[in-house]
Amino acid sequence: MKLWRWLIPLAAVPVLALLAYGFRVSPRDIPSPLVGRPAPAFALSTLDGAPMTLEGHRGKVLVLNFWASWCYPACYEEAPVLERNWRGYRDRGVVVVGVDIQDKREAAEKFVADFGLTFPVAQDLKGTVSVDYGVYGVPETFFVDRQGRIRVKHVGAVTDDVFRKAVDRLLAEAGAP
Amino acid sequence: MSRLIALLAAVIVLAAPTLHASGQTAKPVSEDVVHEVGVQLRCVVCQNLSVADSPSEMASQMRAIIRERLAAGESPAEVQRYFVERYGEWILLAPPRRGFNLLVWLLPFVAVLAGLAAAAMLIRRWTRRARTAPTSPVTVDAAMSERIRRELERES
Numbered sequence: 001m002k003l004w005r006w007l008i009p010l011a012a013v014p015v016l017a018l019l020a021y022g023f024r025v026s027p028r029d030i031p032s033p034l035v036g037r038p039a040p041a042f043a044l045s046t047l048d049g050a051p052m053t054l055e056g057h058r059g060k061v062l063v064l065n066f067w068a069s070w071c072y073p074a075c076y077e078e079a080p081v082l083e084r085n086w087r088g089y090r091d092r093g094v095v096v097v098g099v100d101i102q103d104k105r106e107a108a109e110k111f112v113a114d115f116g117l118t119f120p121v122a123q124d125l126k127g128t129v130s131v132d133y134g135v136y137g138v139p140e141t142f143f144v145d146r147q148g149r150i151r152v153k154h155v156g157a158v159t160d161d162v163f164r165k166a167v168d169r170l171l172a173e174a175g176a177p
Numbered sequence: 178m179s180r181l182i183a184l185l186a187a188v189i190v191l192a193a194p195t196l197h198a199s200g201q202t203a204k205p206v207s208e209d210v211v212h213e214v215g216v217q218l219r220c221v222v223c224q225n226l227s228v229a230d231s232p233s234e235m236a237s238q239m240r241a242i243i244r245e246r247l248a249a250g251e252s253p254a255e256v257q258r259y260f261v262e263r264y265g266e267w268i269l270l271a272p273p274r275r276g277f278n279l280l281v282w283l284l285p286f287v288a289v290l291a292g293l294a295a296a297a298m299l300i301r302r303w304t305r306r307a308r309t310a311p312t313s314p315v316t317v318d319a320a321m322s323e324r325i326r327r328e329l330e331r332e333s
Contacts, residue, residue, distance in 0.1 A: 011291075033265045102234045127238030134263035136221030136235075 001150075007012035032134055032153045037142045039064070040132040044099070046111060051121045052097065052122045054148065060172045062144035065158070066130055069107040071138040074165040078139055079115040085163045086119045094167055101130045101138060107168070145170045206247040214243045214253045218260055219268050227270055 005135040034040075039062070041054045054062075065082055067075040086096035096122035100108045103122065112121055124130050133142060143166040152166045213227030220236045228236045228243070239260075260268050272278040297321045317325075 008249065030267050033262060035206065101202065102238075128242060131234075131239060131242055131260075131263060134265070136264065 004167070007052045018058045029135070029155070032132045032150075034134055034150050036155055037147055037150060039142065039150045040129075041131065042124075044124060044129065047105070047112065048120075050120065052120055054144075057097070058094045058148055059093075059146055061094045061167055062142075062145060063094065063163070063167065064099065064133070064142040065096065066099050066101055066124075066138055066140045066142075066143060068103045068138045069111040070103065074157040075111075075139050076115075078141075078159075079117065081107070081158055081160055081163060082119065083115060085160065085167070088118055089167060090119075092171060094171070095119075095153050099124050099129055101127060101135065104148045118160075143167065143170060145173065166177075179320060204248060204250060206244050210247055211244050211254055213255050214247070215240055217257060217270055219270050221264065221268070 034170060037058060039054055043051065043053045045054050046125055058104060063082070063086075065078075066073070067079075069075070074134075082096055083096070086094075090096075096119040098117065100123045103123065108123060111117075133140075137155070139155075141154040141158050141162075142150050143154070145151050150172060154166070212229050214294050215236075216227045218228040218239065220226040220231035220233060222233050222235045222238075223231045226236075228238075228239045243256055245258065247253070251259075257269075266273060266278075272281055274282050
């Protein structure tokens, strides 16, 4: 009888623990299976018509940023950050590349002009590159090391802190060109 | 709504040349198979919608990718594996029945069984108590039994 009185509250404990765990993890933090794996190859052309491939950036630390002009406010927050850090790091073997997804060309061009972006930007019109990278929203940013492996995936607006921490770590690694 | 239609139209127009191009050499793909693969995949920009059911541009692009990969000769299972490799098991609407996921599949049955067992035990205890409950001793003295007898006679 005494045991029974305790059994029902005790049975609630694992249920509460499961709920506590479930409500604490953000549903947005979905671990990417691609981290640590080679970055999928892509071949796009920039808004200026120049070819843009993964191979073309081999040996450099690549910051691959997926964005869209309709992605407000996160993409608007990170655009100046990306531009600032691209200018700061471009002479040290770092390339920033923007991939515009689910967007219209005019809107993308206006976005690039408004923020004065000078790093290469290409449109992924068919969504093949974004699916290859397992992108489920914008903005998402992949930091690729010199060997072409995805090392960090950042979901949400990139801050100076996030950018520098990831890039400095990859630059510090051996394998400098 | 009209923007959505315009968006869809744009996607179709953009996708059309590629579909046409791939359709020349690739094997024909049944829309049923595309749908079959799509319903098992989570639309990544929606809440609880499958790639087959969502009208979003992302889902439409994913359907195009499913179609292209099937046309290139991949099996539905291989196409699904491609998406799982990119997005993780999260992309599957039904978690695979192994490992930690088994909890999701088994817990409802465990709960039902536990509930049935608890109900059975309680019912047994209640019925046993009712059966063995001491019936209050009724004492009827001679005067009372005489009165009952009289009243019964008057009734009949």
